[in-house]
Amino acid sequence: MLKRNIDWLFLVFLAFSPLLDLASGIQAYLLNGGTGLLGTHQIVIQPSISISLSVRMAVLVIMALYLLIQRDKQAVLAGAGLVAAFALSVAGQALRGVSFSLREDILYMARYSFNIASIFTYAHVLRHMAQTSGLRRIPAPDGPTVALAHPMPDGVRRRIDDILCWTLLIASLGILLPYLADIGFYTYADPLGYRGCRGLFYSGNDAAALMMLLLPLLLCALMRLDGLKSRRGAAYLAAAACGVTAMLVLGTKTAFLAIGATFAGLAGYALFYAIWRHQSVLLARFGIFLLVFLVFFGILSLITHNKIGHAIYTSFAFTGEYAASQGLETAMLSGRTTKLIAVWHQFQAAMPLSLFTGLGRGSQQAIIEMDVLELIFYYGIPGTLLMAWVYLKNGILFLCDLFRRFTFTGWCCAISLALCCGYLFFAGHTLFSVTSGFYFALVLLYARTFSIQPIKEANP
Numbered sequence: 001m002l003k004r005n006i007d008w009l010f011l012v013f014l015a016f017s018p019l020l021d022l023a024s025g026i027q028a029y030l031l032n033g034g035t036g037l038l039g040t041h042q043i044v045i046q047p048s049i050s051i052s053l054s055v056r057m058a059v060l061v062i063m064a065l066y067l068l069i070q071r072d073k074q075a076v077l078a079g080a081g082l083v084a085a086f087a088l089s090v091a092g093q094a095l096r097g098v099s100f101s102l103r104e105d106i107l108y109m110a111r112y113s114f115n116i117a118s119i120f121t122y123a124h125v126l127r128h129m130a131q132t133s134g135l136r137r138i139p140a141p142d143g144p145t146v147a148l149a150h151p152m153p154d155g156v157r158r159r160i161d162d163i164l165c166w167t168l169l170i171a172s173l174g175i176l177l178p179y180l181a182d183i184g185f186y187t188y189a190d191p192l193g194y195r196g197c198r199g200l201f202y203s204g205n206d207a208a209a210l211m212m213l214l215l216p217l218l219l220c221a222l223m224r225l226d227g228l229k230s231r232r233g234a235a236y237l238a239a240a241a242c243g244v245t246a247m248l249v250l251g252t253k254t255a256f257l258a259i260g261a262t263f264a265g266l267a268g269y270a271l272f273y274a275i276w277r278h279q280s281v282l283l284a285r286f287g288i289f290l291l292v293f294l295v296f297f298g299i300l301s302l303i304t305h306n307k308i309g310h311a312i313y314t315s316f317a318f319t320g321e322y323a324a325s326q327g328l329e330t331a332m333l334s335g336r337t338t339k340l341i342a343v344w345h346q347f348q349a350a351m352p353l354s355l356f357t358g359l360g361r362g363s364q365q366a367i368i369e370m371d372v373l374e375l376i377f378y379y380g381i382p383g384t385l386l387m388a389w390v391y392l393k394n395g396i397l398f399l400c401d402l403f404r405r406f407t408f409t410g411w412c413c414a415i416s417l418a419l420c421c422g423y424l425f426f427a428g429h430t431l432f433s434v435t436s437g438f439y440f441a442l443v444l445l446y447a448r449t450f451s452i453q454p455i456k457e458a459n460p
Contacts, residue, residue: 006066007125013059014122014442015163018171018210021435024050025174025200029184039186039194050202053107056114056434063117066124075120078390082113085383092357092380096350100362108361108378108432115437116390119445126449129156157450161221162232165239167439168214171207172242175199179249179311180304187251187315196251196315205429208250209436212258212419213443215243219266220412223285240289241296249308251315254427258419265415269408282408336428339368343377356380369428391431391444398447410451416443
């Protein structure tokens with residue numbers, strides 16, 4: 001009974017997790033005036049620790065205790081690796097004699113640890129869900145994977161898809177409703193002016209990464225449904241339409257690219273499926289979604305007197321203008337190369353010690369915003385391997401699964417993960433974020449769990 005209650009708690013946390021980010025955004029919004037749409041430079045008062053981070057750190061403690069109760073040796077090994085990487089980076093800063101903030105080091109590693117712990121925790125949750133769904137002989141998770149001897153019961157996947165639907169809907173409405181009410185935060189404030197709206201999300205990067213991760217999976221679930229004339233079908237259609245519209249309103253370069261890549265990837269697969277298998281179910285489902293999205297967008301345009309359409313056009317057009325005036329590199333990387341070069345010079349000056357211990361996060365005034373390079377520069381080569389092996393192992397195993405048995409679900413998971421991997425390389429704010437990093441970890445687990453499952457080819 002206790003195990004079931006704890007699993008239920010983790011599922012509720014997964015479904016309502018975006019509300020924590022919205023609560024943090026509301027907190028920052030009210031602290032800085034709470035009137036109209038605020039630009040970045042108007043955010044002068046920031047809470048020392050946000051509501052979102054406080055709650056998630058409490059959940060991290062619960063996860064750690066849960067994994068100890070489960071006697072998960074792989075989780076303990078991963079935790080020991082994180083502690084070792086943290087100790088090396090702190091020791092490196094002390095040996096170099098630089099001033100550093102131990103608090104920043106602890107918070108940065110705690111964020112990363114939360115995401116790693118999520119993979120192991122939800123692997124156990126899925127295993128227990130499968131057991132209670134009638135699949136009795138389930139082997140223990142092989143490390144941070146579910147690795148079942150049999151496909152997961154359909155009911156387990158439907159429950160997870162329902163939760164992802166609810167999550168995407170909450171995140172989307174957290175942008176759309178404030179935008180319609182003219183409150184919240186602008187996405188961009190640069191020489192070309194204010195544009196885009198991230199609603200009540202304090203971080204537009206988190207909002208963009210969250211939605212680009214979940215949209216391909218939700219569209220996959222929608223296109224695989226036995227029938228759309230159901231509450232589940234209507235909910236999936238509504239959440240997906242809201243998600244795409246919210247990404248357009250957000251107006252980031254990555255959001256535009258993610259929509260284009262998702263649409264191209266799913267439409268391409270559906271067209272290939274129709275030609276190769278002579279079945280147009282997937283193509284028809286995707287067409288229905290596009291129709292619903294266009295109707296929803298048209299209704300919003302009428303309600304706002306095309307304000308929403310103008311805002312999206314402005315964001316898209318200004319991105320091109322900004323690239324023309326500032327250069328493509330500055331427009332795409334938002335000045336990250338300047339910070340990268342500065343950190344690289346520090347890294348070079350501290351060699352060979354920096355290769356082994358890294359520079360540490362606490363000695364840096366600002367982050368690079370390129371997660372992979374932050375791992376290497378802040379934690380060194382050994383620290384990077386100790387911290388990243390869980391992601392690397394499961395990523396490689398997923399690719400092996402995908403090529404061994406190519407499925408529609410695997411393709412959609414690949415799109416989702418590829419978008420986020422590109423994001424963490426060039427935009428950051430993923431591996432060390434308790435929002436986008438949390439969902440990146442869960443989508444990787446989702447891919448390992450569900451991507452090799454057979455589907456009903458005649459009626460996906």
